[in-house]
Amino acid sequence: MYLENLVLHDFRNYADLTINFSQGVNVLLGENAQGKTNLLEAIYVLALTRSHRTANDKELIRWQTTTATLQGRLHKSTGAVPLELELGRRGKRAKVNHLEQAKLSQYVGNLNVIVFAPEDLSIVKGAPAVRRRFMDMEFGQMSPKYLYNLSQYRTILKQRNQYLRQLNRQQAKDKVYLGVLSDQLAAFGAEIIHKRLQLLQQLEKWAQAVHSEITQEQEQLTFHYVTQVPTADQTSVDHIYQTLQALYQQQQAKEIFQGTTLLGPHRDDLQFGVNGKNVQTFGSQGQQRTTALSVKLAEIDLMKAETGEYPVLLLDDVLSELDAARQTHLLTAIQDKVQTFLTTPSLDGVARKLINAPKVFEVSHGTLHEEEPH
Template structure:
């Protein structure tokens, strides 16, 4: 799978933009605040229908406009697939092959992406919220049922927490409705935990191999699921649903007292172990970064295994955060494997030596120059005219 072209209208600082990409490595060079990260974000939004930088869609719309449009042409093994996403004050509209989708869950998964930004290097040492978001976003792209269960779980959780608050403040004494909500929460929650366990097992298989290669066989990486639900391993999905329901009933008085749901997948976490020791607690910064790199790169093969096609890889200024050894391993892993979009202020020596035939866009003050590859003498120049809201391509 690769993204052939991208068309933006009124997105962030792009009033109008049309670009064609290489199926290999595409490099966006430029100083800060020139718009290179906005292009990566647009690709991410086209794939997932949400931004990784903001929850407010209004921020994605060009100043003074009411709507932003993102269009992309995706090449898959089944053929070329047009995708369209409109962001407006009344919500989102998504189209696949020019047909509007009734639900965003029917749209997500048509284009799969993996985003690797500097903050992802804090995946290991960061807070549990970030790790839960990581697994939800990545697994949600390739498993529509997981995304459905997660959406339903969050809706029921909100209802249950509101009702627990009413009970805790003695605004109601009826616990029958609460039991109904507990059954629903356990049904969706048990399914989520079962699917997360399956996903982590696949992720560990590839991350372990990558980690061994980076550390030259010195470190074995394992991933474990840290759940507030006791004894989750070795149970079927139905058994996990029942276990969660029983624990909800057992903790009922405590939850009523505190006015909130105290356990479930919304409070679970992932643990990373190197040679049996918790890298979050005992690992060096280098080990934590190597672990994050191994896990992010492992997603590429997990998505390929689950969907039959490689995803797009978005690298947002990551090379500057990695030392030479990790840069080398990253670039060797992706070369000739996945379509990659890489942003950087400039090409460093490692990238120059390892990236073969990239398509390079230099973005500065609304002007971008494009080379077909490193050896091609023909130069394409893309000039952006703000007053005309258009791009001109010349050779």
């Protein structure tokens, strides 16, 4: 898939912008704080209705204005799909083919994006929450059912945590109601864990191939999904559901004592190993970077396998974070395959030589000027 154009109105520092893109590599060139990342963020928001940088949608609306609109014409193998998103005081409105979607989960998944920013190195180094977020954002785009299960799970988790706090303070007594909430949480939790395991198994295969190529077969990458559900990786949704239910029963007193839910996919983690050793703990900086790069490149292929289309790739200032060999690997892997948007303060060295006919835009104070082709 590729994004043919983008029209922004009052999004971040873009008052009005209309721009046509290349199907290949689009370079956003500019000094600091001109709006390069804001433009990548606009594409991300158009895809997922939320930002990868902030949970507060109000930050996305241009200062002193009330409503941001984003429009883009997407091309898929099945034809063109106009997308439209409005962010206002009263929330979000999303349209596909000019038709308003009742649920945002029906909208998400049309435009698939993968972002790679320097912070993505924290997929390996960071806290477990970073890796859970990574799984949820990627898998949610591939599977509307995953996204639905996740949003149900979050709602019930909130209710259950509230109720556990009430039980803890003896403001409530009814354990039957806790049982109902546990049952619902286990049902959605089991679906989430099962899908994560299934998609991680595939992602691991793609990532292993990339990692082995980058390291000239010196290193073997492995994934390990960390969960409190025993034998989760060999089992059915129903079995995970029953195991979770039993665990909630067993841990009831402890959960009431702590006033919070201690088990489930919101507590799980993902670990990466290189040649059998945990990269987070034992890996060098270089191994951690290569792992993050392999995982990101693997996502491109997984998304193609799951949705039938290559996603759009957003590279936010990552070239400067990678050495020449890894830059070369990244750029050759994506060339002529994936529509790419790349921000950088300057385009020289490896990148200028490697990218075939990029469309280069100079970004300055929320405006874009297309550079003449070289």
